Amino acid sequence: MSKITIHGKEFVPYLSEGQIKERVRAMGVEINSNYDGKNPLFVGVLNGCFRFAAELMNHIGINSEINFVKLNSYRGTESSGKISTQIGLNSDVEGRHLIILEDIVDTGNTIEHLMEGLRAENPASIKVATLLYKPEAYHGDIKLDYVGFEIPNLFVVGYGLDYDGLGRNLNDIYQIVLPKTHPEI
Numbered sequence: 200m201s202k203i204t205i206h207g208k209e210f211v212p213y214l215s216e217g218q219i220k221e222r223v224r225a226m227g228v229e230i231n232s233n234y235d236g237k238n239p240l241f242v243g244v245l246n247g248c249f250r251f252a253a254e255l256m257n258h259i260g261i262n263s264e265i266n267f268v269k270l271n272s273y274r275g276t277e278s279s280g281k282i283s284t285q286i287g288l289n290s291d292v293e294g295r296h297l298i299i300l301e302d303i304v305d306t307g308n309t310i311e312h313l314m315e316g317l318r319a320e321n322p323a324s325i326k327v328a329t330l331l332y333k334p335e336a337y338h339g340d341i342k343l344d345y346v347g348f349e350i351p352n353l354f355v356v357g358y359g360l361d362y363d364g365l366g367r368n369l370n371d372i373y374q375i376v377l378p379k380t381h382p383e384i
């Protein structure tokens with residue numbers, strides 16, 4: 200892994216594909232043991248979750264279903280704060296055990312918006328599984344039940360996550376390099 204440039208910004212390697220796969224496998228093992236016999240419905244949040252969801256499913260051995268929603272909040276490397284639903288859930292969630300699959304929880308706006316909508320449909324339970332979590336940016340009070348990696352409040356790309364459309368194809372996760380604010384002496 201070496202430095203990459205996307206839309207003129209530099210990124211350095213942060214989490215390798217091997218580290219990600221190992222952690223996602225462990226999350227799958229935990230979910231299998233917590234949801235055996237409950238036929239959970241995974242709710243993947245597009246676009247960013249597609250690789251995390253696919254990798255997690257490699258390790259889910261219990262009866263379960265998966266569906267996807269699409270929300271929109273990000274512009275470039277900043278969260279816009281405004282969420283809109285582009286594609287809704289087409290499954291009946293009443294009485295179901297839901298597990299939301301997120302690529303990353305940053306400010307928490309997306310997850311809060313989604314939770315609010317899902318709660319109104321009376322599921323039996325809702326839990327959150329996120330590959331990445333930025334505790335310094337998060338200002339919500341929703342419990343994150345399964346967290347892959349806690350990361351610093353810096354923009355990342357790869358493994359499904361994009362910077363203005365690019366980078367989702369990268370197998371590793373890269374972290375942005377911030378410009379130096381003080382000249383070196």
Ligand code: IMP
Pocket residue numbers: 244247272273278301302303304305306307308309310353354355356360361362
């Ligand atoms: P939140 O609503 O601020 O929690 O942001 C959630 C969504 O913003 C995620 O599902 C991602 O699509 C996007 N996002 C947040 N942080 C990053 C990042 O560091 N890189 C790429 N996308 C991000």
